[in-house]
Amino acid sequence: MQAHPLRLYPGDDLRAAIENVLQKDKLRAAFVIQGIGSLSVAQLRFAGAEHPTEIRGDLEILTVAGSVSPDGAHLHMSIADARGQVFGGHVARGCKVRTTAELLLALLPAHAFFREPDPHTGFAELVIREVS
Template identity: 70%
Template sequence: MKTLPLRLTPGQDLRAALEAVLVKHDVRAAFVLQGIGSLSVAQLRLAGAKQSTEFRGDLEILTLAGSLSRDGAHLHIAVADAQGRVVGGHVTAGCFVRTTVEVLLALLPEHQFAREQDLDSGFGELVIRPHSHAD
């Protein structure tokens, strides 16, 4: 495992920026160990929902965690608004950095993560395989 601290800057799409790290560092598996910072827009798929819900304003990231694979991320986040109300859910595209986001990733070069359809859950679920560096 190799750790990688990141700082994302204003306007970056949180999910897209994290997914791009795998290509940049030529790895096929990573975990977001923790993230803090702020968003101006959060697109979250709430528990049990089919579509994402948009939240706008000065949003503080209280926690961010999840897994990253070349075929998608599975990220959960909790954010608080300016009144201290907290909401959390799955991170979808369209979460934009307001001032900064600081993230600690664990890159896993010996593993390959994939998202494959699971008949029981109905979702693309994590499949973990050893990574052959000949790939």
């Protein structure tokens, strides 16, 4: 496992930036262990919803975590608005960094992650393989 700190800048798309780390380094598996920072726009898909909900304003990232594969990321995030109201859900593209986002990724060069249809859930779920 290799620790990979990542700092994002105003206007960066949180999910796209995380996914780009694997593409840039030609890696096949990583976990986002934690993240903090701020957003001006959040795109969160709430449990059971088909589409993300857009939330705008001065938003604080409380937590962000998940898995990343060449097929894409499966990330969950909790945010708080300027009144302290907390929202959480699945991270979609379009989460725009307001001032900064500071993330810690764990790169797993000995593994490969894939998303494949799971007959039990009906969704494309994580498949983990060791690579040599």
